[in-house]
């Protein structure tokens with residue numbers, strides 16, 4: 001390996017080339033040769049919307065349901081999420097579909113509450129360097145999905161993963177979701193290169209989020225395929241039963257038919273790199 005990563009990072013960096021972290025969630029393994037698709041709406045908006053989205057994800061072959069109950073928004077006037085009511089709706093969707101749930105925890109004081117409902121705790125890009133939150137989820141029982149900050153280097157991202165691992169929680173999934181760039185054509189610039197870098201330097205699984213990474217619905221499918229071809233262990237995708245009515249991130253959310261098409265198109269891509277979806 002010839003990347004310059006601080007040798008002070010111990011747990012988030014491989015100690016031998018073969019070292020791989022596999023994370024089991026029910027029957028699923030993240031970090032093996034099965035590509036895990038996490039999909040669902042940006043926000044849990046209401047029961048009908050979320051249950052419908054969950055069924056779309058399940059029927060198309062998705063593996064994990066995503067949906068935000070606590071939302072970090074650019075402005076305080078935007079929809080902030082349903083909070084605990086959203087978590088209850090996510091738990092109901094899991095009961096109905098069997099899909100495990102990943103959802104964001106915004107604040108250290110909410111970790112226990114979110115953990116009581118979720119199967120995976122998500123730390124959002126804006127909170128990547130919230131050290132009290134990282135320490136708190138380092139003591140949690142559930143796996144953590146750590147999004148890369150929008151202006152974070154790979155080394156800084158691994159340093160934040162190190163906080164969680166050093167706390168004793170060894171089940172960390174990294175998620176590349178795009179970087180702030182000078183180019184306004186897309187919402188972010190999706191760093192697909194981060195996927196093989198992480199696979200080479202870190203034992204941790206890495207998933208790609210082409211929804212936030214591009215901000216543009218028509219770019220999600222090509223970049224999802226690029227991520228799988230690059231070796232991503234999974235994808236995180238925004239899917240909404242009615243994207244035009246979405247309360248957040250509708251422009252980058254896939255409608256059901258586009259999600260179904262993508263799921264079938266991912267199969268030969270995964271096979272080409274020795275995996276399945």
Ligand SMILES: [Mn+2]
Pocket residue numbers: 042043212238248249
């Ligand atoms: Mn979103």
